[in-house]
Amino acid sequence: MKEDKSSHAYWKATLGLLTKILIIWFAVSFGAGILFVDLFNKISLGGYPLGFWFAHQGSIYIFITPRRWATLIVGSTCMKTEG
Amino acid sequence: MDLQTTIYIFVGLSFALYIGIAVWARAGSTSEFYAAGGSVHPVTNGMATAADWMSAASFISMAGLISNMGYGGGLFLMGWTGGYVLLAMLLAPYLRKFGKFTVPQFIGDRFYSKSASTVAVVCLLVASLTYIIGQMTGVGIAFSRFLGVSSDTGIYVGMAIVFAYAVFGGMKGITYTQVAQYIVLILAYTVPAVFISLQLTGNPIPQLGLGSNLAGQDVSLLSKLDQVVTELGFGKYTTSLPGSTLNMFMYTMSLMIGTAGLPHVIMRFFTVPSVKDARSSAGWALVFIAILYTTAPAVAAMAKTNLIRTITPGVVMQNADPFGAESAIKYEARPDWMKRWETTGLLKFQDKNGDGRIQYYNDKTKDKAVLDKAAAAGWKGNELDVNADIIVLANPEIALLPNWVIALVAAGGLAAALSTAAGLLMAISSAVSHDLVKGVFNPNISEKNELLAGKVSMAVAILVAGYLGLNPPGFAAGTVALAFGIAASSLFPAIMMGIFSKKMNKEGAMAGMLAGLFFTLFYVFAHKGIFFIKGTEYLGLIGGANSLFGITPEAIGAVGAMVNFGVAFLVDKFTKEPPAHIQAMVEAVRVPRGSKAVTGAH
Numbered sequence: 016m017k018e019d020k021s022s023h024a025y026w027k028a029t030l031g032l033l034t035k036i037l038i039i040w041f042a043v044s045f046g047a048g049i050l051f052v053d054l055f056n057k058i059s060l061g062g063y064p065l066g067f068w069f070a071h072q073g074s075i076y077i078f079i080t081p082r083r084w085a086t087l088i089v090g091s092t093c094m095k096t097e098g
Numbered sequence: 099m100d101l102q103t104t105i106y107i108f109v110g111l112s113f114a115l116y117i118g119i120a121v122w123a124r125a126g127s128t129s130e131f132y133a134a135g136g137s138v139h140p141v142t143n144g145m146a147t148a149a150d151w152m153s154a155a156s157f158i159s160m161a162g163l164i165s166n167m168g169y170g171g172g173l174f175l176m177g178w179t180g181g182y183v184l185l186a187m188l189l190a191p192y193l194r195k196f197g198k199f200t201v202p203q204f205i206g207d208r209f210y211s212k213s214a215s216t217v218a219v220v221c222l223l224v225a226s227l228t229y230i231i232g233q234m235t236g237v238g239i240a241f242s243r244f245l246g247v248s249s250d251t252g253i254y255v256g257m258a259i260v261f262a263y264a265v266f267g268g269m270k271g272i273t274y275t276q277v278a279q280y281i282v283l284i285l286a287y288t289v290p291a292v293f294i295s296l297q298l299t300g301n302p303i304p305q306l307g308l309g310s311n312l313a314g315q316d317v318s319l320l321s322k323l324d325q326v327v328t329e330l331g332f333g334k335y336t337t338s339l340p341g342s343t344l345n346m347f348m349y350t351m352s353l354m355i356g357t358a359g360l361p362h363v364i365m366r367f368f369t370v371p372s373v374k375d376a377r378s379s380a381g382w383a384l385v386f387i388a389i390l391y392t393t394a395p396a397v398a399a400m401a402k403t404n405l406i407r408t409i410t411p412g413v414v415m416q417n418a419d420p421f422g423a424e425s426a427i428k429y430e431a432r433p434d435w436m437k438r439w440e441t442t443g444l445l446k447f448q449d450k451n452g453d454g455r456i457q458y459y460n461d462k463t464k465d466k467a468v469l470d471k472a473a474a475a476g477w478k479g480n481e482l483d484v485n486a487d488i489i490v491l492a493n494p495e496i497a498l499l500p501n502w503v504i505a506l507v508a509a510g511g512l513a514a515a516l517s518t519a520a521g522l523l524m525a526i527s528s529a530v531s532h533d534l535v536k537g538v539f540n541p542n543i544s545e546k547n548e549l550l551a552g553k554v555s556m557a558v559a560i561l562v563a564g565y566l567g568l569n570p571p572g573f574a575a576g577t578v579a580l581a582f583g584i585a586a587s588s589l590f591p592a593i594m595m596g597i598f599s600k601k602m603n604k605e606g607a608m609a610g611m612l613a614g615l616f617f618t619l620f621y622v623f624a625h626k627g628i629f630f631i632k633g634t635e636y637l638g639l640i641g642g643a644n645s646l647f648g649i650t651p652e653a654i655g656a657v658g659a660m661v662n663f664g665v666a667f668l669v670d671k672f673t674k675e676p677p678a679h680i681q682a683m684v685e686a687v688r689v690p691r692g693s694k695a696v697t698g699a700h
Contacts, residue, residue, distance in 0.1 A: 022689040044176040061309035062318030067336040070172030071395035
């Protein structure tokens with residue numbers, strides 16, 4: 016029973032983390048890169064209009080990062096229990 | 099040394115390397131043939147996955163399409179990389195934990211039903227075949243340039259080589275050859291980009307060069323490009339949309355969830371020892387892929403700039419008027435690379451107004467001012483037809499880079515074309531021999547016959563794909579997008595529900611997969627012909643092209659997935675819930691405990 020409880024907690028924590036990642040994932044691509052692209056294009060980043068930058072560059076950079084810290088968090092828990 | 103000899107040497111050397119590795123690691127038993135014995139390091143696996151991924155479509159075709167589409171082309175960039183986030187976070191670790199080789203096996207076990215597994219095989223085969231059609235288009239282009247023949251002949255040669263390659267390799271051979279291929283093709287992609295970025299902006303890093311000022315001017319590359327393409331009647335580069343914002347949204351979504359549902363990529367996660375490694379391997383793959391995907395937009399914009407500079411010298415760097423009488427180059431004085439690509443039939447010139455010069459503009463523009471100017475200059479329509487799929491391969495030639503760079507790109511293009519085609523053939527082969535023949539028709543089949551069935555299905559797949567590749571339903575990347583749409587609408591929802599819903603039952607999953615698949619195929623075939631055979635389109639039946647809110651067939655997969663989810667939940671509600679042991683199994687997969695080695699081969 017004790018084990019069951021901890022696995023429920025684990026699953027809940029995982030879902031919470033996944034939700035956060037999905038929010039970032041959606042915000043940088045569909046948000047900044049598509050839905051609000053005109054708004055972001057008003058700002059420029061060097062020679063890039065910002066919205067265009069998100070669609071062609073920024074979203075990809077950000078895709079790499081949250082995944083990295085997620086590996087750190089989830090991966091380390093995995094390691095602990097998997098032995 | 100002349101160009102063609104240099105190309106032969108580079109391609110020859112790279113192939114000697116791949117074949118050497120394949121022979122060295124030649125597969126023995128079936129379990130090694132399919133998953134390399136489950137013992138590949140995450141970084142190695144990440145590179146191999148990246149090579150799998152960076153197919154003919156993304157290497158050869160994508161930047162060319164972005165070059166034409168401008169901002170809208172970002173859907174490929176976001177879609178294919180964002181799909182990886184989904185795959186790595188949502189699916190890969192749990193699929194790996196199930197301890198099964200293939201997606202149909204997962205579906206079959208999770209939904210406790212052979213029929214569900216068979217439906218998954220069908221979805222997988224349709225998606226993979228469509229994918230290979232796109233790859234064969236790319237293979238044809240790479241070989242036609244390499245051998246200096248027409249693109250049709252290029253496809254025939256490519257079919258023979260891809261087949262030999264996949265049949266004699268097996269996954270183990272392929273895993274290590276793909277590491278070598280990754281290195282060749284990432285160099286082939288980035289080296290010319292560095293040169294070109296340096297030429298145009300003085301900044302050697304293409305990702306920064308794209309946001310820099312043009313060399314010797316105080317105007318940025320992008321705003322100059324915006325101005326020049328608008329003058330020529332093309333859409334403004336940094337804002338032009340593919341149809342509508344809704345279509346771009348759906349298209350991106352379709353590519354993203356399609357990535358997460360595409361079998362040959364998922365299979366990669368079965369070749370690492372543990373769940374943690376599966377996740378880390380997906381992460382590495384994304385990093386390796388990101389190198390190419392962040393370079394691609396620079397390649398695209400710079401190729402467009404260079405193409406315009408070639409046709410109308412002085413327009414970009416000296417602010418010449420593109421409509422001036424002396425602006426466009428004379429056809430007789432065209433650079434050598436144009437002559438070379440003319441032999442493949444992928445670049446065409448037609449002197450419509452008979453002035454001996456090349457006019458390159460968008461004659462279908464709605465911008466009246468552009469048309470008026472063109473008419474005043476005596477232009478009678480666009481005279482240069484450049485197939486979008488050749489842009490990347492021609493890019494170093496357009497920029498007049500040294501011969502060894504052009505040769506390197508040719509070697510990379512061939513590597514890209516072969517690697518994905520081989521990976522896909524493996525997926526098809528295992529689906530047919532393992533899931534269909536062994537799993538459904540003849541469970542007692544001998545190991546030898548199982549291998550034979552796999553090889554026969556590879557041969558059939560490549561013949562079909564080659565035949566359809568001769569008359570492809572679109573540019574390589576566009577065709578591949580269709581494959582993603584099919585995977586998105588059929589497999590992705592079933593896998594998702596299999597992991598994240600304990601209560602989803604077999605009836606719901608099967609009904610969902612079938613509904614998603616048929617909905618998507620119906621819409622796609624209406625535009626592209628039944629099974630992509632030209633002349634069998636039935637647009638009238640659905641009320642004209644893109645009749646569903648202006649959504650293009652490449653973007654319909656996202657809608658198909660919604661149909662899939664909807665139907666599945668509806669059917670699930672009215673049928674009985676899955677047995678207790680299945681629910682317990684789903685529960686067990688969610689926690690990182692006792693992840694077992696991959697079983698299910700014997």
